[in-house]
Amino acid sequence: NAGVMQNPRHLVRRRGQEARLRCSPVKGHSHVYWYRQLPEEGLKFMVYLQKENIIDESGMPKERFSAEFPKEGPSILRIQQVVRGDSAAYFCASSPRQNSGALYNEQFFGPGTRLTVL
Amino acid sequence: GENVEQHPSTLSVQEGDSAVIKCTYSDSASNYFPWYKQELGKRPQLIIDIRSNVGEKKDQRIAVTLNKTAKHFSLHITETQPEDSAVYFCAATPYSSASKIIFGSGTRLSIRP
Numbered sequence: 001n002a003g004v005m006q007n008p009r010h011l012v013r014r015r016g017q018e019a020r021l022r023c024s025p026v027k028g029h030s031h032v033y034w035y036r037q038l039p040e041e042g043l044k045f046m047v048y049l050q051k052e053n054i055i056d057e058s059g060m061p062k063e064r065f066s067a068e069f070p071k072e073g074p075s076i077l078r079i080q081q082v083v084r085g086d087s088a089a090y091f092c093a094s095s096p097r098q099n100s101g102a103l104y105n106e107q108f109f110g111p112g113t114r115l116t117v118l
Numbered sequence: 119g120e121n122v123e124q125h126p127s128t129l130s131v132q133e134g135d136s137a138v139i140k141c142t143y144s145d146s147a148s149n150y151f152p153w154y155k156q157e158l159g160k161r162p163q164l165i166i167d168i169r170s171n172v173g174e175k176k177d178q179r180i181a182v183t184l185n186k187t188a189k190h191f192s193l194h195i196t197e198t199q200p201e202d203s204a205v206y207f208c209a210a211t212p213y214s215s216a217s218k219i220i221f222g223s224g225t226r227l228s229i230r231p
Binding site: 033035041042043044045048056059091093106107109110111112 | 124152160161162163164167207217218219220221222223224
C-alpha cells in the first residue's frame with residue numbers, strides 16, 4: 001500500500017479559500033476512494049471514482065465539494081470556500097481493476113492530507 | 119442505511135493479556151470484513167480480514183471471528199505487546215465488485231507495561 005501517493009501531506013487554508021487534494025493510486029489501479037477522518041473519529045466514505053466516472057458520491061457534501069479522476073493524472077478532491085469544519089485528514093485509497101468473478105479487492109490507503117482551516 | 123457499531127471505544131490491557139474488540143453491522147449484504155490498525159498520524163493499515171464464507175481466521179497473535187446470523191464480528195489479539203497500542207477499526211463492505219468501506223468508530227487500545 002505504500003504505492004498510493006497523496007499530496008500535499010499538510011495543507012493550511014484560511015476560511016473562504018479553496019483546497020485541492022491530490023491522489024495518485026497504485027500503478028494499475030483503476031478505482032479510487034476518498035475518505036474523511038475528523039479528529040478522534042473514524043473514517044467516513046466520501047466518494048468512489050473510476051477513470052473519468054464518479055461511481056458513488058453518496059458520502060460527499062452536496063455543496064463546495066467535488067472530485068474527479070481524469071483519464072490522465074491524479075484524482076483530485078476539491079473543496080471550495082473552506083470552513084473550519086472542513087479541518088480533517090483526507091485519505092485516498094485505491095483498488096485494482098475488477099476481474100470477472102472477483103468479489104472484493106483490498107483497498108490500499110495513502111498517507112493522507114491533513115487540512116487545517118484557520 | 120449501512121452502519122457498523124464498534125465497542126469498546128477505549129481499551130487498556132496489561133502487556134501479555136488478550137484484547138477483544140467487537141463489532142456489529144447492519145447491511146446483510148456485507149460479505150467482506152477488514153480490520154485496520156492506525157497509529158497516531160499514520161494511514162490505516164490492513165492487519166487481517168475475513169470473508170463471509172469463513173467463520174474464523176487466525177494470523178499469529180491476531181484472530182477474527184464472524185457470525186453472519188447475528189451480524190457480529192470480533193478481533194482477538196493475544197499476548198499483547200506495547201507495539202499493539204493503536205486505534206483499531208473494524209469495517210464492512212456490501213457485496214459488489216468494488217465497494218466503499220463502512221468503518222466502525224474505532225477502539226483506542228493501550229497496552230500497559
